[in-house]
Amino acid sequence: MNVAQPIEWTDKGVVMLDQRRLPGEVIRHTYADYRDVAAAIKDMVIRGAPAIGVAAAMGVALGVERSKARTLEELRAEFLSICQTIAGTRPTAVDLFWAVERMSRSFEQLAAANTPLDALRRAMVEEARAIHAEKKAIDEAIGCFGAELMPATGQVMTQCNAGALATAGIGTALGVIRVAVEQGHKLRVLVPETRPYLQGARLTAWELREGGIPLTLITDNMVGHFMKTGSVAAVVVGADRIAANGDTANKIGTYQIAVLAHEHGVPFYVAAPVSTFDLTISSGEQIPIEERSADEVTHLCGVRIAPDVTVANPAFDVTPARLVSAIICERGVARAPYVESLRRLAGSK
Amino acid sequence: MNVAQPIEWTDKGVVMLDQRRLPGEVIRHTYADYRDVAAAIKDMVIRGAPAIGVAAAMGVALGVERSKARTLEELRAEFLSICQTIAGTRPTAVDLFWAVERMSRSFEQLAAANTPLDALRRAMVEEARAIHAEKKAIDEAIGCFGAELMPATGQVMTQCNAGALATAGIGTALGVIRVAVEQGHKLRVLVPETRPYLQGARLTAWELREGGIPLTLITDNMVGHFMKTGSVAAVVVGADRIAANGDTANKIGTYQIAVLAHEHGVPFYVAAPVSTFDLTISSGEQIPIEERSADEVTHLCGVRIAPDVTVANPAFDVTPARLVSAIICERGVARAPYVESLRRLAGSK
Helix, strand or coil: CCCCCCEEEEECEEEEECCCCCCCCCCCEECCCHHHHHHHHHHHCCCHHHHHHHHHHHHHHHHHHHCCCCHHHHHHHHHHHHHEEEEEECCCHHHHHHHHHHHHHHHCCCCCCCCHHHHHHHHHHHHHHHHHHHHHHHHHHHHHHHHHCCEEEEEEEECCCCEHHHHHCCCCCHHHHHHHHHCCCCCEECCCCCCCHHHHHHHHHHHHHHCCCCCEEEEEHHHHHHCCCCCEEEEECCCCCCCCCCCEEEECCHHHHHHHHHHHHEEEEECCCCHHHHCCCCCCHHCCCEEECCCHHHHCCCEEECCCCCCEEEEEECCCHCCEEEEEECCCCEECHHHHHHHHHCCCC | CCCCEEEEECCCCCECCCCCCCCCCCCCECCCCHHHHHHHHHHCCCCCCCHHHHHHHHHHHHHHHCCCCHHHHHHHHHHHHHHHHHHHHCCCHHHHHHHHHHHHHCCCCCCHCEEEEEHHHHHHHHHHHHHHHHHHHHHHHHHHHHHCCCCCEEEEEEECEEEHHHHCCCCCCCHHHHHHHHHHCCCCEEEEEECCHHHHHHHHHHHHCCCCEEEEEEEEHHHHHHHHHHCEEEEEEECEEEECCCEEEEEEEEEHHHHHHHHHCEEEECCCCCCHCCCCCCCHHCCCCCCCCCHHHHHHHCCCCCCCEEEEEEEEEEEEEHHHEEEECCCEEEECCCHHHHHHHCCCC
16 A cells, blocks of 8 residues: 655655645655755645654754764764754754654764764664654554554544654554555545645545545535434544543644534544653643634635635644543553543553 | 625616625626626626525516517517526526516516506516515514524624625624624624635625624634634524424535534524425425535635545535524524424414
8 A cells, every 4th residue: 555655764865745735746855965854844845743753853864974074073063053953943843852852862872882973873864764663663553553443344534634644654543544444444534624724635635545545525514414414434533732631632623523423423533642642731721722824714825715804723622532432542542531541551661 | 884785776787796706806797788697697796595586586677677679568578588598597596486486477467457668667677676675674684583692792603604795685694693783792703714615704704894793714623612612602504495393404514513502502593584494394304415516625716725536515414403592584583393483483474
């Protein structure tokens, strides 16, 4: 099954699929300079927390690999500057800082062990590739645990793009669907377009079509109609942040899909890695909601579609745990009460 | 309060606001030939069942008024051709046939009474203007009955455009809001954009702004979030067809708004004239759902926003009566059980 890779490490440099141009154009850029990787992260060539983490690690590795430094001191000075550039691209991306932090730890360990510079450069590249491989393994595990929850046949709904394009693996929510289809489930995916940024229409529809998985694209206000007419067997979505009690922040629109699923007796699953669990917050009420630019609502493809009026544009909403049938992570499936099940999974290996 | 009139009878002919160009451009066309009125109806310069009815009546009147016929027989032959042209513009518009039918009855009564041709021409124009005046009176009555149900202060939500642009009066759902605001209620309107055709963003947002009524434009997937965060006091929408049991067909997305309103304890009102009651059907299950072109979902302003995939595009959905708090018509307010209340209102004057 074809998996659309948003980022790859190659001998020529870091190759990125330009997601801003999808689905109209499939363009890949090859970056041989870490500054170009930084610019690509900043300019949203790549998106999705895990994929941004991989891009950050590869950007740091690229900088070290191509560095002309001749001494460890020179290389360290350059390394700090590289890390600063990469970390400065997207100020709210947790995975970005995590990846830079991990690359830094690796660098210091290698330096402390007096690793020769050439070997150190190679090891840093290996570390970035290891991060990518780990992200892929996490998605595969989520996919396997989640596939068991998918119907043998029928339609499943998702929201936004929790796919390969977002994770650099097989995806979380879409990974679950992908593994189920590979295992022989006969699924069709109902894809809400996910206004205002249209990640469903632009990315998920494209990714599923590339993967050969049947889909039907709908507008966001058709969700209830299709649930009522009985053609949705399950919902599976990703998550941006999950509180200790199971309350889940995800792309705007997820909450109302969960309410509608509950009303129609349709199971609602969240598929997300343990890294999205935030057990330091007790409930979703503590999750701040990012308000984005009004232009995303009033304009499409640069064309104004609404008059100049007041606009609301919350990027996320919070789905209370009582509407979540299960949370699927790489270590297993959590069910209510989530305070216990999430803590158990977060603490396990 | 400024009411945007989609159609007006003037000495120069029928003046129509070109709704296809809103909100970008405010363009009015003056039609002195009934064939141009027919073309305007067909090409969606005007939309909304009541407004189309008014346009049809005015088109017929314009044809008769401008006819060069010198005998009743000549005029009748021309009249039949005019009616055929107008009736052939939108094959599913019930109000269109109703208006043509009524103009025909009026013509035959005037002819039977040996009315002189000049007087007959003037009387036909008066009949079309009377239809327009009746539509306005219906909206005013709906507005007055509905205003009592509006909160003294707070946010109310609507869907699509059940406004002046659709009815040629003050609107049904928006008429309720308008009268309430005129009576001193402090309301702000939450306007879902109403994909795929964006009647909310393009028409309702424009109409409310023109009328000086505060609004906030949102995407269709933000409805649940705003209900959950507690900022919606009531929902009021229009209707395309109401079954004997109160089940209501309206623009796609209405059903899920009703479910979300119910979940959050928000009253959900339908505002529609008695002419939308269809007591010959016992429930909403008998209402066929029109499936429209995939292009409306995959393209916006001529730009492709999704890959070439399977698309669903039901134009309407059906809200079951149990989710409807009240149905507001020009004769009063119907509450459950609707089988009785709708029959009573339909039979009263």
